[in-house]
Amino acid sequence: MSLLNAIETEAQPQIEAAAVRKRRRHVLDLDDFSQQEILEVLESAEGMSEVLHRDIKKVPALRGRVVVTLFYEASTRTRISFEEAGKILSADVINMSASGSSTEKGESLLNTGLTIQAMGVDIIVIRHPHSGAPYLLAQHLDRVGIINAGDGIHAHPTQALLDLYTVKEKLGRLEGLKIVIVGDVLHSRVARSNIWGFVKMGAQVILCGPSTLLPLDMLRPSGNDDQDNPLASVQVETNLDRALEGADVVMALRLQAERQNGGFLPSMREYIRRWQVTEARLSRANPDALVMHPGPMNEGIEISSTLAHGGRSVIEQQVTNGVAIRMALLYHLSAGGE
Amino acid sequence: MADRQIMNDQDIKRALARVAHEILERNRGVEDLVIVGIHTRGVHLAQRLASNLSEFEGSEVPVANLDINLYRDDVKSRMSPRIRPTRMPVDIQGKKVVLVDDVLFTGRTVRAAMDALNDFGRPQQVQLAILLDRGHRELPIRADYVGQNVPTAPDEVVRVRLIETDGIDEVAIVRAEE
Numbered sequence: 029m030s031l032l033n034a035i036e037t038e039a040q041p042q043i044e045a046a047a048v049r050k051r052r053r054h055v056l057d058l059d060d061f062s063q064q065e066i067l068e069v070l071e072s073a074e075g076m077s078e079v080l081h082r083d084i085k086k087v088p089a090l091r092g093r094v095v096v097t098l099f100y101e102a103s104t105r106t107r108i109s110f111e112e113a114g115k116i117l118s119a120d121v122i123n124m125s126a127s128g129s130s131t132e133k134g135e136s137l138l139n140t141g142l143t144i145q146a147m148g149v150d151i152i153v154i155r156h157p158h159s160g161a162p163y164l165l166a167q168h169l170d171r172v173g174i175i176n177a178g179d180g181i182h183a184h185p186t187q188a189l190l191d192l193y194t195v196k197e198k199l200g201r202l203e204g205l206k207i208v209i210v211g212d213v214l215h216s217r218v219a220r221s222n223i224w225g226f227v228k229m230g231a232q233v234i235l236c237g238p239s240t241l242l243p244l245d246m247l248r249p250s251g252n253d254d255q256d257n258p259l260a261s262v263q264v265e266t267n268l269d270r271a272l273e274g275a276d277v278v279m280a281l282r283l284q285a286e287r288q289n290g291g292f293l294p295s296m297r298e299y300i301r302r303w304q305v306t307e308a309r310l311s312r313a314n315p316d317a318l319v320m321h322p323g324p325m326n327e328g329i330e331i332s333s334t335l336a337h338g339g340r341s342v343i344e345q346q347v348t349n350g351v352a353i354r355m356a357l358l359y360h361l362s363a364g365g366e
Numbered sequence: 367m368a369d370r371q372i373m374n375d376q377d378i379k380r381a382l383a384r385v386a387h388e389i390l391e392r393n394r395g396v397e398d399l400v401i402v403g404i405h406t407r408g409v410h411l412a413q414r415l416a417s418n419l420s421e422f423e424g425s426e427v428p429v430a431n432l433d434i435n436l437y438r439d440d441v442k443s444r445m446s447p448r449i450r451p452t453r454m455p456v457d458i459q460g461k462k463v464v465l466v467d468d469v470l471f472t473g474r475t476v477r478a479a480m481d482a483l484n485d486f487g488r489p490q491q492v493q494l495a496i497l498l499d500r501g502h503r504e505l506p507i508r509a510d511y512v513g514q515n516v517p518t519a520p521d522e523v524v525r526v527r528l529i530e531t532d533g534i535d536e537v538a539i540v541r542a543e544e
Contacts, residue, residue, distance in 0.1 A: 068448055071448055071449070071450070072448055072449040074449075074450075074451050075433055075436075075448075075449030075450050075451045075452065076449060077451075078451045078452050078453075079436070079452075082485065082486075084485060086485075087436040087437065087485070088436070088437060088481070089435070089436040089437070089438075117436070356449065359436075359449065363435075
């Protein structure tokens with residue numbers, strides 16, 4: 029029987045992949061993605077990117093599916109790119125924001141989710157200021173796929189996937205690369221998901237910033253015991269010049285001014301002097317190193333303007349790739365039935 | 367239960383040579399011809415057909431790749447199909463397109479492929495070349511060029527292996543489990 033199965037799955041590789049793994053219903057963070065599944069999403073995104081470059085950007089793949097974007101927090105690129113991704117795949121996309129909805133009348137997140145589910149929606153894309161909010165919906169809604177488009181300071185998996193895709197596209201690989209993430213890592217859901225993503229793909233991740241803004245609890249959940257710690261390979265370096273030595277990718281993070289009331293920084297001037305990513309500092313990195321930023325940028329604070337718009341910057345490429353990645357994920361959750 | 371071999375490497379080679387000759391005969395040469403392979407194995411067969419054509423005729427024939435998963439009518443019942451990049455290096459507007467796939471079964475893949483082609487232009491003509499026709503059509507579709515016709519039961523699995531993807535050229539029938 030096992031022999032026959034092996035033969036059959038050889039003839040139909042798609043079925044083989046699905047048989048090994050339970051079909052994915054939600055995208056909440058990258059910690060539950062295998063390296064293989066990440067590669068599949070990146071490969072599909074490459075196919076999607078070809079559609080994006082056509083004269084007529086429209087394919088019928090998700091005809092008849094309904095996607096709701098439920099945003100409790102401001103967003104430009106994530107929201108628009110999800111909407112564009114859905115529409116290119118022919119899904120119907122409905123945008124909902126907290127203001128102007130029943131949330132203002134005091135409806136809870138869970139009841140809003142149940143209401144949307146009752147309307148027969150297939151996928152909810154949610155952004156929420158509270159860490160864990162998408163997990164609440166995933167736990168209680170049984171007929172809707174949930175995609176986390178950013179929750180509090182916890183995770184932003186679709187951004188991390190587009191960052192992986194951009195690096196792989198530009199440098200041809202992920203394994204063995206030296207990735208330096210600079211700035212307010214503590215409050216950055218982008219960085220947290222990127223740490224999982226790059227580590228899973230075999231890259232070396234170095235976090236750099238003021239020690240008050242580094243997520244040491246995430247890296248060493250059980251103190252200094254590295255046994256069974258999947259993030260044991262992540263390094264921390266407060267000195268930016270040392271961190272950048274031989275780097276392949278430098279990712280600057282937005283200094284989240286709205287989250288700086290806790291006395292994390294002595295002064296903005298000191299932050300800029302020690303941790304701003306500049307042309308001069310970048311000379312220590314590899315000559316073909318990429319400069320990335322998840323946006324929105326504070327030019328002149330975490331990154332210098334010349335670098336942000338210079339030849340090594342792939343920041344605009346990140347935005348373009350975001351649409352392809354989100355198409356791949358919407359398709360990934362829709363393909364394959366019960 | 368043993369597999370039943372339908373074609374070995376020599377059979378496949380001869381079938382592709384004959385199909386290439388038939389394409390030349392029907393189209394009176396390679397002018398305006400574009401060979402379009404359907405992912406995954408159709409792409410490799412298209413390459414082989416194209417090199418046969420240019421060998422017999424002495425001029426290059428453009429080859430394109432098509433991924434049809436975004437055009438399927440059964441996205442939900444297919445388990446996690448991957449999307450592969452479509453490459454359409456030439457304008458197919460007004461050209462004679464030969465679609466190439468390994469197995470013709472229900473015809474749904476070919477229908478999806480014709481929808482996909484339409485998004486790139488309006489070919490003058492679309493023809494279909496297939497390595498193996500196993501019957502059981504669910505749509506009014508037939509192939510113009512057939513490597514081999516093989517009667518099969520609907521629950522049988524036809525396994526096509528090619529050097530490019532599997533390290534061996536072979537077509538076999540595997541009976542599915544009861």
